Every structure is written in C-alpha cells, then in structure tokens.
Amino acid sequence: MAVREIEISGRSLTIHERDDTHDPVTGRALTGSWLWDSALHLAQWMATSSSSSHPDHDLSGAAVLELGAGxxxxxxxxxxxxxxxxxxxxxxxxxxxxxxxxxxxxxxLADRIEVRELRWGSEETSRDLVEGEEVDLVLMSDLWYDKEEMVGLGRTMRGVWGRRTKGWAASEVRDGVEDCVEVLRREGFEVVEVERTSRKLMRGASETAMFAVYHITSNVN
Structure with a gap:
C-alpha cells in the first residue's frame, strides 16, 4: 500500500493506493486501485473553476455521485x-x-460521504443510491477507455440522471475516447469538451499527456 498526500490549490487530501486488489474472476489487479492522472486533473479543474466567476459550478448543498470512483x-x-x-x-x-x-x-469525511457498490448497466437509480434524492452532479474520471463498456455506463447514467443533474468528466486524450463519447451521445447525452491542456504525469515527471474536461447534460430529461 502507498500513501500519497495530494495537494490541490493549497488544500491537502490523504490518498491510500492499494496494490493487492484483484478481480475475483480474472485474478488481475484492478486498475482502479491506483490514483490516475485524470482524477487529479478533474479535482484541480473543480478547484479552480468553482468560484464566484462560475456560479453554475457552486456545489454548496449539492448531492454528488461519483461513478467509477476506484x-x-x-x-x-x-x-x-x-x-x-x-x-x-x-x-x-x-x-x-x-x-x-x-x-x-x-x-x-464519513459524515458526508457514502460508499456504494455499483456495476455499470445494473438497474440501480438515483433513488436507490441517494435514497430518493435527485443527484445534482455526477463526476467521472478516466472512464472512457473501452467502447464496449459505454452502453452499460450510459444505462447507469440514465438511471441516475434527474431534471437538474449535470456531469463533469475528465479523461486523458487517447485513441478511443471519442468513440466512447459517441456511444454516450447515442445513449442520450450531450458531451461537450470545455478544456484541453497538457500536464506532467504523476508517475513520470519527464512525461506529459493531454487531458480534457467535459460538461455532460441529458437530452432526455
């Protein structure tokens, strides 16, 4: 196990990473065990964009759901x-x-955060996950890596999306991301890229990659 102190805009969080969590079917290590750059990028974007100059990004009092939190x-x-x-x-x-x-x-943060099991494509809805409350914000980071998984993800998103729900997502810009986004669009979501920037990778100070942030809304609700 590794412990990281992650600083974001002068504020710090303690993150434990695991190297001993495996898929019970395949026996392979689950990649969600580690902190990925897209999650850090999304949190940093949230920190800099949630200000008086972005009133629509205010999370005060919001009910937030993170899909694929790892x-x-x-x-x-x-x-x-x-x-x-x-x-x-x-x-x-x-x-x-x-x-x-x-x-x-x-x-x-145990008084403000709950942890729930959720497999993409299952029948759970926001009512199941947030006990009847409408979700204000859905967060996703680095989930767009396999086009075949997107129909299940889209079904889950439809289940948790309400009339006022919005989504923020971040992804490394790599081959296949746009294919995943196109599937979500066919599932009824508008996905708009709002920022693209290059940044150094956590595990390779000499390496950089391009990351993008997206706003997501539903075309159905």
Whole structure:
C-alpha cells in the first residue's frame, strides 16, 4: 500500500493506493486501485473553476455521485472536503470498496460521504443510491477507455440522471475516447469538451499527456 498526500490549490487530501486488489474472476489487479492522472486533473479543474466567476459550478448543498470512483475517489473527496457538497456517494465494484472506505475515513469525511457498490448497466437509480434524492452532479474520471463498456455506463447514467443533474468528466486524450463519447451521445447525452491542456504525469515527471474536461447534460430529461 502507498500513501500519497495530494495537494490541490493549497488544500491537502490523504490518498491510500492499494496494490493487492484483484478481480475475483480474472485474478488481475484492478486498475482502479491506483490514483490516475485524470482524477487529479478533474479535482484541480473543480478547484479552480468553482468560484464566484462560475456560479453554475457552486456545489454548496449539492448531492454528488461519483461513478467509477476506484479505490481513491479523489474528485468526490474533494467535493465533500473543500467545495461544500452536502452529500457525496462514491461508487465502484465490490473489491474496491474497502479501500475506498479507508480513504473516506483517512480524510475524516464519513459524515458526508457514502460508499456504494455499483456495476455499470445494473438497474440501480438515483433513488436507490441517494435514497430518493435527485443527484445534482455526477463526476467521472478516466472512464472512457473501452467502447464496449459505454452502453452499460450510459444505462447507469440514465438511471441516475434527474431534471437538474449535470456531469463533469475528465479523461486523458487517447485513441478511443471519442468513440466512447459517441456511444454516450447515442445513449442520450450531450458531451461537450470545455478544456484541453497538457500536464506532467504523476508517475513520470519527464512525461506529459493531454487531458480534457467535459460538461455532460441529458437530452432526455
């Protein structure tokens, strides 16, 4: 296990990464066990954009849901700790939940954050996940890597999306991302890129990659 102190706009979160969490079917290590650059990029974008100059980005009192939070849940943690989100629900597959709970506890956020199991394509809705409340914001980072997974993700998004729900997503700009986005558009979502920038990678100070942030709205609700 590795422990990172992640600083975002002068504010710090403790992140535990696991190297011993495996898929029970394949036996392979789950990539969601580690903190990925897209999650850090999304949290940093949230920190700089959530200001008086962006009133539509105000999370005060908001109910926030993070899909594919992995074991770290950094964007959701940041929303609860520093952006005044009233309630945050972090979701992922069952093997990652103990580590995700440990990160919630490590940052003293158990009173504002819940951890729930959620597999894309399942029948869960916002009513199931947030106990009847409408979700204000859905967060996603680095989920657009496999076109075949996007129909299930789109079905889950439709289940949790309400009339006022919006989404913020971040992804490394790589081959296949636009194909994934096109599937989500066919599933009824408007996905608009709002920022693209190059940044150094956490695990390779001499390496850089391009990252993008997206706004997501539903064309159905």
């Amino acid at each position: 074991a770290t849940g950094l964007p959701g943690l940041f929303a609860a700790a520093f952006l005044n989100a009233r309630r945050v629900v972090l979701t992922d597959v069952a093997p990652l939940l103990p580590a995700l709970c440990a990160n919630v506890e490590a940052n003293g």
